[in-house]
Amino acid sequence: MLYIIGLGLGDEKDITLRGLEAVQKSQKVFIEAYTSLLSFGISSDGLSTLKEMYNLLQEKLYGKSITVADREMVEEKADDILLEATSSDVAFLVVGDPFGATTHTDLVVRAKKLGVDVKVVHNASVMNAIGVCGLQLYRYGETVSLPFFTDTWRPDSFYEKIQRNRKLGLHTLCLLDIRVKEPSLESLCSYRGKKQYEPPRFMAVSVAIEQLLEVEQMRGENAYTEDTTCVGFARLGSEDQLVVAGSMKQLLEVDFGLPLHCLVIVGDTHPVEEEMLDFYKLAKNQGQA
Ligand SMILES: C[S@@+](CC[C@H](N)C(=O)[O-])C[C@H]1O[C@@H](n2cnc3c(N)ncnc32)[C@H](O)[C@@H]1O
Numbered sequence: 508m509l510y511i512i513g514l515g516l517g518d519e520k521d522i523t524l525r526g527l528e529a530v531q532k533s534q535k536v537f538i539e540a541y542t543s544l545l546s547f548g549i550s551s552d553g554l555s556t557l558k559e560m561y562n563l564l565q566e567k568l569y570g571k572s573i574t575v576a577d578r579e580m581v582e583e584k585a586d587d588i589l590l591e592a593t594s595s596d597v598a599f600l601v602v603g604d605p606f607g608a609t610t611h612t613d614l615v616v617r618a619k620k621l622g623v624d625v626k627v628v629h630n631a632s633v634m635n636a637i638g639v640c641g642l643q644l645y646r647y648g649e650t651v652s653l654p655f656f657t658d659t660w661r662p663d664s665f666y667e668k669i670q671r672n673r674k675l676g677l678h679t680l681c682l683l684d685i686r687v688k689e690p691s692l693e694s695l696c697s698y699r700g701k702k703q704y705e706p707p708r709f710m711a712v713s714v715a716i717e718q719l720l721e722v723e724q725m726r727g728e729n730a731y732t733e734d735t736t737c738v739g740f741a742r743l744g745s746e747d748q749l750v751v752a753g754s755m756k757q758l759l760e761v762d763f764g765l766p767l768h769c770l771v772i773v774g775d776t777h778p779v780e781e782e783m784l785d786f787y788k789l790a791k792n793q794g795q796a
Pocket residue numbers: 516517542543544546601602603604605606607608609631632633634681682683684685740741742743744767768769
């Protein structure tokens with residue numbers, strides 16, 4: 508049996524009882540470590556803290572050794588994980604909800620094709636935790652992902668999606684890039700030796716807004732402007748989560764602190780949505796939920 512278990516958003520205690528039971532009866536436990544991370548596992552010094560997070564998960568709660576499944580492992584060696592699940596119980600842990608990232612649907616499809624039984628244990632996801640700001644989850648359009656721009660790679664396909672959502676008066680959730688275990692350029696260019704990795708990087712709300720405004724300036728189609736109202740979120744689900752509403756220009760100046768961050772571009776609002784948003788507007792309150 509393959510158990511795909513959502514861990515929720517905050518810390519190790521957010522696992523559900525059903526999820527914990529499945530972990531405890533599994534012979535092998537993997538944790539997916541590249542589409543999202545628990546808020547308590549990250550600090551500005553990056554990877555060392557991630558390692559601590561996995562050790563803590565092992566010691567504190569689950570009492571099992573946990574194998575960290577990075578992108579390489581999930582994408583290239585998924586069959587090894589699935590093979591184990593044909594003859595024993597395997598738990599595959601995902602931060603948030605298993606279906607809050609597109610990757611894990613692929614794992615389910617592969618498992619089903621191999622005849623492996625799959626059970627999913629759901630949990631809170633960023634996709635519903637953003638509801639805390641008062642914008643109705645029913646009134647969102649297509650979610651977009653914002654990748655880090657580089658000198659030579661500045662993809663902007665999110666622009667049309669945001670434009671479409673805004674024409675329909677819908678809100679847009681922007682998920683912000685996470686780069687963990689990216690091979691360094693030097694190691695990609697060298698044939699020999701151990702692979703070297705870049706330090707982890709997590710996109711901040713301010714970087715996301717800078718990139719959005721850069722693309723708007725290039726396109727000039729007024730999909731949004733620096734005066735468009737947005738909501739920035741940091742560390743949703745943790746004790747120190749931060750939710751701030753304001754114009755893009757205002758949010759550029761806000762320090763949202765440690766990752767993870769995401770951003771919502773607000774569409775047309777209902778009076779009750781407005782009332783809730785007011786609690787998070789910069790002038791009145793920069794408070795936590
Ligand atoms: C692929 S998505 C989330 C997948 C996860 N399985 C889930 O259901 O929440 C990852 C992105 O969501 C956002 N995110 C995830 N957790 C967050 C949190 N606790 N607070 C703010 N943003 C978060 C970040 O922008 C991050 O890059």
